[in-house]
Amino acid sequence: MNVSTLCLALLSFGEASGYDIRKASTEGNFSYFVDASYGAIYPALDRLESDGLVTRRIEVQDGKPSRHVYAITDKGREALVSQLMEPVSADKMKSEFLLLTLCAEHLPRQRLEQALDQRTAEIDALLEDLESKSSNCDHPPSQWVIKFATVMNRTKRDYLKANRDKLIALGKTKQSAAAE
Amino acid sequence: MNVSTLCLALLSFGEASGYDIRKASTEGNFSYFVDASYGAIYPALDRLESDGLVTRRIEVQDGKPSRHVYAITDKGREALVSQLMEPVSADKMKSEFLLLTLCAEHLPRQRLEQALDQRTAEIDALLEDLESKSSNCDHPPSQWVIKFATVMNRTKRDYLKANRDKLIALGKTKQSAAAE
DNA sequence: TCGCACATGTAACGTGTTACATGATTAG
DNA sequence: CTAATCATGTAACACGTTACATGTGCGA
Numbered sequence: 001m002n003v004s005t006l007c008l009a010l011l012s013f014g015e016a017s018g019y020d021i022r023k024a025s026t027e028g029n030f031s032y033f034v035d036a037s038y039g040a041i042y043p044a045l046d047r048l049e050s051d052g053l054v055t056r057r058i059e060v061q062d063g064k065p066s067r068h069v070y071a072i073t074d075k076g077r078e079a080l081v082s083q084l085m086e087p088v089s090a091d092k093m094k095s096e097f098l099l100l101t102l103c104a105e106h107l108p109r110q111r112l113e114q115a116l117d118q119r120t121a122e123i124d125a126l127l128e129d130l131e132s133k134s135s136n137c138d139h140p141p142s143q144w145v146i147k148f149a150t151v152m153n154r155t156k157r158d159y160l161k162a163n164r165d166k167l168i169a170l171g172k173t174k175q176s177a178a179a180e
Numbered sequence: 181m182n183v184s185t186l187c188l189a190l191l192s193f194g195e196a197s198g199y200d201i202r203k204a205s206t207e208g209n210f211s212y213f214v215d216a217s218y219g220a221i222y223p224a225l226d227r228l229e230s231d232g233l234v235t236r237r238i239e240v241q242d243g244k245p246s247r248h249v250y251a252i253t254d255k256g257r258e259a260l261v262s263q264l265m266e267p268v269s270a271d272k273m274k275s276e277f278l279l280l281t282l283c284a285e286h287l288p289r290q291r292l293e294q295a296l297d298q299r300t301a302e303i304d305a306l307l308e309d310l311e312s313k314s315s316n317c318d319h320p321p322s323q324w325v326i327k328f329a330t331v332m333n334r335t336k337r338d339y340l341k342a343n344r345d346k347l348i349a350l351g352k353t354k355q356s357a358a359a360e
Numbered sequence: 361t362c363g364c365a366c367a368t369g370t371a372a373c374g375t376g377t378t379a380c381a382t383g384a385t386t387a388g
Numbered sequence: 389c390t391a392a393t394c395a396t397g398t399a400a401c402a403c404g405t406t407a408c409a410t411g412t413g414c415g416a
Contacts, residue, residue, distance in 0.1 A: 001276040002375075009283055019395050030282070033275035040376050042397055063384055065395040081286055088276035088295065090302060095213035096181040096268035098328070102210070103189055104321040106261055115268065122270060140350050141284040148278070148339055155335040159328055170320050182403075199367050220404050222369055243412055245367040 001088070003036045003044040008080040011054060011072040013139065018042050018068065029133055029142050032149040033091075045070055053079050101167060109171035116164050123157040181269070183216045183224040188260040191234060191252040193319065198222050198248065209313055209322045212329040213271075225250055233259050281347060289351035296344050303337040 010021050010030070018041045025036045045068075048054040053076035059067040072080070097119055104112055127150065134146045190201050190210070198221045205216045225248075228234045233256035239247040252260070277299055284292055307330065314326045 001274070001279055006279065009279055012283060012286060017395075018397090030279075033273050033278040035272065035274075037377060038395095038397075039378075039399095061394090063386095064393090065383075067395070077286065080283065084280045084283055084287055085291060087298075088280055091273060091275040091277055092215065093213050093271060093273045094181070094215075095271040097271055098213040098325050099181060099186065099189055099210075100264045100268055101328075102321050102325055103192060103260065103264055104324070106192060106257065107264055111265060118267075141282050141347075144284070144343065144347055144350070145278050145282055147343070148281075151339050152332065152335060155332060159331050163324065163327070167321075167324055170324070197367075198369090217405055218367095218369075219371095219406075226369095241366090243366090243414095245411070247367070 001034075003040040004048055005080070005083050006030075006034055006036060007041065007044050007048060007070075008053065008072060008076055008083075011070055012077060012080055015069050015071045017070065018045055021045075029137060029146060032130075032145070048076065052076075104167055104170040105172070107171050108177065109168050109173060112168045112171045113164075116160055116167065120157055120160050120164075123153050123160070127153055127157070181214075183220040184228060185260070185263050186210075186214055186216060187221065187224050187228060187250075188233060188252060188256055188263075191250055192257060192260055195249050195251045197250065198225055201225075209317060209326060212310075212325070228256065232256075284347055284350040285352070287351050288357065289348050289353060292348045292351045293344075296340055296347065300337055300340050303333050303340070307333055307337070 006025060007021055010016055010024055016024070018038065022036060022038055022041050024030055025034050025041075045054065045056075049056050049070070052073060054070045054072055057069045057071070059069055061067060097115065100107070100115055101112075130146055130150045130153070134143060134150070137143055137146060186205060187201055190196055190204055196204070198218065202216060202218055202221050204210055205214050205221075225234065225236075229236050229250070232253060234250045234252050237249045237251070239249055241247060277295065280287070280295055281292075310326055310330045310333070314323060314330070317323055317326060
């Protein structure tokens, strides 16, 4: 799944600018499972336009830079659907935190404690954010996804809280570090 | 977190070849949250060797190609720890499945059904795999991670099962497709 | 006998990120 | 007065994947 597909998917819900797409993918309802930067989005939109999958309309605004508003075409919708009809690859997760966790034995307990607590706090913030997103959202598939993300993150937070001490106990104390 | 860090982390548990590292990261206990291919691993090991963070020993085998076995050095351990002491970035997840889910309204119910069932089956297979990994593993931090992965995937599977029909109902029937 | 597991490695390619350029408005 | 938000875009860079080259032994 590349940035083009993401753009098409987002545009299938309504017009948007590159700026909007980036915001949606890094902060919005989709940020849980996608991410894209300007450097990827703008060229992708250019390509989609020249392929006739989207159209561009320039909205001049005074004061602010003018918005390039993109709309998906019928051809674009077809392309999106056909991309979603072919097999999707497995979910992939990248976690520096779990790599750190794996190396617990090499790290001072303090570090593990801090990493766990920081992660827990981040998840709590995310959960709050998801809750507000859920209430401001009337698009059923988005709600389905938001609820999915909520359930997953609640589980994660609960695991971290419940197994916090077990992990910390695996770390180095000042004594064990000195004994090396 | 780049491939070098991953190599150092894996080597901190014992000697391994590039082949071993790749296997561990795509099929092993770490495949849940990292992934790396030969094209990334071999050059990374070369660099680590010239930086003095690992040493290489060549084990000649008859019949099979000779193994290049890498071992982490003290300097390598220091480097690993110092990399793990600095802030880790947030967990990132990429899911084509959730993108598909988001576009439920554009897709035939059949497709949603199939995607859900396939995903559920994949998770069931993964859970079995995790269970066997858990029993063949006596490294406490790895167990902590495996249990984490198990809990997360169980939650995921349960969510998919419990909310299957709700999602499918959002898809297109033949009638709604024809009515467009 | 077909293909997989073992095992290393490279080159071409794809894809995305980061940092920068530009510049007005608005909230603190 | 400072920083952030709005807004588009590019160029250099980083990083990783895919496909290939190479070759043996073993199990179905």
